[in-house]
Amino acid sequence: MKILITNGTVLTMDRAMRCIKDGAVAVENGNIVKIDNKDRLAGFIEDESATCQIIDAKGGIIMPGLVNSHTHASMTLFRGLADDLPLMEWLTQHIFPAEALLTGELVHKGAMLACAEMIMSGTTCFCDMYLFENEVAKAASNCGMRAVVGEVLYDFPSPNYGALENGFEYVNNMMAQWRDDPLITVAVEPHATYTCAPELLQRASILAREHNAPLIIHVAETLSESEQINEKYGKSPAAFLADLGILSSNLIACHSIHLSKEDMELYKKYDVKVAHCPESNMKLASGVAKIPEMIDNGICVGLGTDGCASNNDLDMFLEMDTAAKLHKVFTMNPEAISAETALKMATINGAKALGLDTITGSIEVGKRADIIIVDSDRPHMIPLYNPYSHIVYSATGSDVSTTIIDGRVVMKNRKLISMNAEAVMDDVIQAAIKISQNDVKKP
Numbered sequence: 001m002k003i004l005i006t007n008g009t010v011l012t013m014d015r016a017m018r019c020i021k022d023g024a025v026a027v028e029n030g031n032i033v034k035i036d037n038k039d040r041l042a043g044f045i046e047d048e049s050a051t052c053q054i055i056d057a058k059g060g061i062i063m064p065g066l067v068n069s070h071t072h073a074s075m076t077l078f079r080g081l082a083d084d085l086p087l088m089e090w091l092t093q094h095i096f097p098a099e100a101l102l103t104g105e106l107v108h109k110g111a112m113l114a115c116a117e118m119i120m121s122g123t124t125c126f127c128d129m130y131l132f133e134n135e136v137a138k139a140a141s142n143c144g145m146r147a148v149v150g151e152v153l154y155d156f157p158s159p160n161y162g163a164l165e166n167g168f169e170y171v172n173n174m175m176a177q178w179r180d181d182p183l184i185t186v187a188v189e190p191h192a193t194y195t196c197a198p199e200l201l202q203r204a205s206i207l208a209r210e211h212n213a214p215l216i217i218h219v220a221e222t223l224s225e226s227e228q229i230n231e232k233y234g235k236s237p238a239a240f241l242a243d244l245g246i247l248s249s250n251l252i253a254c255h256s257i258h259l260s261k262e263d264m265e266l267y268k269k270y271d272v273k274v275a276h277c278p279e280s281n282m283k284l285a286s287g288v289a290k291i292p293e294m295i296d297n298g299i300c301v302g303l304g305t306d307g308c309a310s311n312n313d314l315d316m317f318l319e320m321d322t323a324a325k326l327h328k329v330f331t332m333n334p335e336a337i338s339a340e341t342a343l344k345m346a347t348i349n350g351a352k353a354l355g356l357d358t359i360t361g362s363i364e365v366g367k368r369a370d371i372i373i374v375d376s377d378r379p380h381m382i383p384l385y386n387p388y389s390h391i392v393y394s395a396t397g398s399d400v401s402t403t404i405i406d407g408r409v410v411m412k413n414r415k416l417i418s419m420n421a422e423a424v425m426d427d428v429i430q431a432a433i434k435i436s437q438n439d440v441k442k443p
């Protein structure tokens with residue numbers, strides 16, 4: 001099967017950062033096989049031995065699908081449930097009690113809604129941490145999304161697996177079930193330094209290494225976390241993880257807001273990856289991560305939305321805009337994060353952070369076709385001097401017209417193809433009625 005995506009400005013987001021006006025991308029069996037001027041690629045459809053689907057970008061922007069490097073997809077169920085609170089109060093007083101009511105079925109419904117929202121806003125790959133995570137894997141796989149998934153591990157009993165021992169068994173089973181899957185990667189995901197004992201963290205790290213899997217954890221998200229870890233262990237969360245032997249190039253340290261110079265040196269030394277979630281950090285008033293400094297130090301930073309209860313959407317276009325602007329105002333330097341840098345964080349660097357950069361994150365020959373088309377024939381997209389500027393500062397997810405994942409068209413002309421959007425929305429409306437009837441802390 002061949003696809004020719006033609007008649008648009010191609011942003012490759014590879015090392016050369018090519019911007020090809022009147023360009024086209026040729027795809028065969030899900031692989032990107034040619035990238036060129038549209039006239040030079042016209043011959044691609046002439047070989048009659050294979051059928052070729054032609055997708056006309058109508059002068060829009062053809063670019064890699066976005067990579068959401070940290071989220072809790074099924075938290076769409078809790079969108080708007082508890083707002084305007086600091087993280088610890090939000091989590092312990094509102095979110096954990098609501099999550100105690102979760103079932104696999106609810107998690108699946110929430111994840112399906114998240115996949116609909118992500119596909120419709122141009123995200124082709126997401127990195128998730130949650131409860132009943134096998135349901136998230138199934139949801140992503142069913143609607144054709146690429147995902148890194150991991151069951152959360154922590155010291156207290158889980159509504160899914162009960163005692164921690166069963167949690168490790170659950171992760172092992174997931175690894176066996178999804179081994180060699182083209183879309184799903186299973187990660188090991190202890191929740192945070194303040195919810196996991198050192199033994200849990202070390203065991204999780206060993207398991208991740210054994211399977212060459214990503215290890216994902218929330219780190220240094222709030223000052224209260226730093227204080228707790230300092231009181232308990234006499235060091236910062238990053239130093240605590242370093243002393244446990246957990247820092248490594250397969251570790252994705254989500255948030256990483258309150259890092260000292262020494263912590264940052266540790267990240268650099270061990271090639272730790274960071275998932276930056278500016279909107280969640282702003283909403284929960286957690287602080288501002290030193291992202292420009294991390295990037296200057298060669299630390300790989302991806303961009304994430306975090307869950308819908310602390311954002312409250314999964315739109316990576318809005319996240320890029322926020323990331324670029326937050327660091328400009330915080331440092332009072334308009335060059336702190338440029339549009340190109342924000343877009344790299346949301347594409348190739350996110351893919352690198354997840355260990356998926358040989359597969360996705362850029363439009364390059366040999367990679368799988370995770371590609372989106374952004375409509376530029378809209379009042380807020382005109383005139384078009386600089387496509388990077390438009391993608392980061394003008395566009396939103398609703399400007400994405402077509403989404404292709406692993407060579408499969410999952411949304412065309414804003415119509416979802418791989419799922420029934422109405423049914424998915426209705427399921428969550430019904431679920432929310434039950435959730436609000438049981439809500440432990442009503443506003």
Ligand SMILES: CSC[C@H]1O[C@@H](n2cnc3c(O)ncnc32)[C@H](O)[C@@H]1O
Nearest residue numbers: 072095099129130131152218306307
């Ligand atoms: C059980 S899976 C993940 C766990 O983390 C909670 N969570 C959501 N957002 C955050 C955040 O920003 N920091 C820490 N923990 C968070 C989520 O509700 C789940 O319980």
Ligand SMILES: [Zn+2]
Nearest residue numbers: 218254306307
């Ligand atoms: Zn999170």
